Amino acid sequence: MTNLQKLCLVYFVALMIAASLNYVPGLTDENGLAFGIFALDIYDDALHVASAVWALVAGLWSHRAARTFLILFGLAYLGDGVFGFFTGYGYLDLGIFTNASAGIELSMGRIFANLPHLALGGIAAWAGLRDIRRTA
Template sequence: MSLLQKICLVYVAVLLAAASLNYIPGLTDAEGLAFGIFALDIFDDALHVASALWALFAALWSKQSARFFLIVFGALYLGDGVFGFFTGYGYLDLGIFTNASAGLSFTFLRLAANVPHLLLGGVALWAGLKLDRA
């Protein structure tokens, strides 16, 4: 198994963990906010599970599939995080289509909601483009 395939398996675990946040007692507050910071709905959960399944398929299929996943997933999630800073909503869960823009903000809540997508996307894109090229 190549390094890229192993990285995809890490993404499977991280994405499934993200999808499970709403279902672990004590991680959401009375308003349904995970860690008291952001709300995850069924669209977010479905997106995380679908992404995890895609990562699993890519990891098990081939090194080329893993690279494709990391590049495409990375670009999509990185872009979603950037949109989150500029509008308050991402496009992957259709938030920019269902909510009015909240404008550019670098508040703690906006950082907490978007930095995970920036990190997941940025690392995936970098790994897909730069690692295990031999």
């Protein structure tokens, strides 16, 4: 198993944890915000579970499948984090289509709400794209 395949398995675990946040007592506040920062709904949970299954299959399938997952997932989640930072909503859960833009806000809440997608997406895209350069 290659390092990229192992990374996909790490993403499987991380995404399954993200999908479970609403269902662990004490992790959401009275407003339904996980860690008091961001709201997760059934669409977010479905997105996280679907992404987790994709990561698991890619990680178990092959190095090439893992690299493809990391690049596509990484760019999608990174872009979602950027949109979330600038508009308050992402596109993966269709939030930018169902809510009016909240505009740019340089608050810690906005940063922390989008940091998971920025970090997960950035690391995944970097790992996948780095592998292409190394094998080319």
